[in-house]
Amino acid sequence: MEAKISEIFSSYQGEGPFTGSRQLFVRFYGCNLNCVYCDTDIKSYKTFSTESLLSKILDFEDDYNELAVTGGEPLLHADFLFAFLTLFKKHKASKVYLETNGTLPDNFQKIKDLVDIVAMDLKLPSSCGSSKEFWKEHKKFIEVSSGKELVVKAVVTDATTMDDVKKMSDILAGVPNEGTIILQPVTPIDGIVQDADPEMLSYFKEYIKQATGREIGVIGQIHKKLGIR
Ligand code: SF4
Incomplete structure (x- = not known):
């Protein structure tokens, strides 16, 4: 079984509550969406088997907390991921951190037992x-x-x-109490997508807080500010 992988690299998580955690990123090629603010429009890839991907990963230093499975949309490769993560977990104790656009729940069901942390996006049509x-x-x-x-x-x-x-607030009411909810002000792209207005951001945050009874975090993309991957 094979899959197209765009990048494998070691860095720090730059989004959400795991910001700053050392992670080994495996970026799968391709996505089922086309968000206007997308910053991962990578055209090149290499094809890996589950064994060759594991071997590549074992070449990296063992200094990461989580294996970050990202994309594109990694759940487009759910069958490959099932086989690969089964193999990975036989060799490594690191947690598996899945970054996903949250649109393929049936595919997620296939690999759920092999994932420890799920970082899912809620794709707002107006934002995307x-x-x-x-x-x-x-x-x-x-x-x-x-x-x-x-x-x-x-x-x-x-x-x-x-x-x-x-x-979105109606959907967020279903997030369990232990879950974390984050609003992420977009990283602007010149002439394509602009900063969120701070007052609107604050208003949205308060509205969701009232509607769900939950604390809402606001965290931007830290890796972009630091100029790291
Ligand atoms: S879901 Fe993520 S990878 Fe896919 S187009 Fe949107 S931002 Fe880009």
Whole structure:
């Protein structure tokens, strides 16, 4: 079994509550979405078998806390991931940290038992610049994540609408109390996507807090500010 991998590198997590944690990143190639703020539009890849990917990973120093499985959308490769993570866990005790757009709950179900931490995005159509909605998929994804350490993140831009924030709040009501909810102000891309207005961001945060009764974190992309991968 083989999969296309864009990058394998060691760095620090730059998003959410695991910011600063040393991780070994495996970036899978390809995505089922096309978010306007996407910063991982990588066109090159190498093809790996489960064994060759493990061998490559074992070449890295053992100084990471988690293996970060990211993309693109890694759950497009769920069958490969099932085989690879089964193999990985036979050799390493590191936790597996899955970064996903949260739109493929059935694929996640296939590998759920091999994942320790789930960092899922809630894709707001107004933030993503898309007419596609994934509320049903996101709701199911949160249900499937039951029992896992869960981080749910939504990117906020100057185009994010209150209507989407209200719909998101309904979904976030399903996040278990131990889960973490983060609003991530977008990293602007010149002429394409602009900073969220700080007052709107604050208003969204308070609205979601009132609607869900939960604390809401606001954390930007730290790795971009530090100029690291
Ligand atoms: S889901 Fe992530 S990788 Fe895919 S297009 Fe959106 S930002 Fe990019």
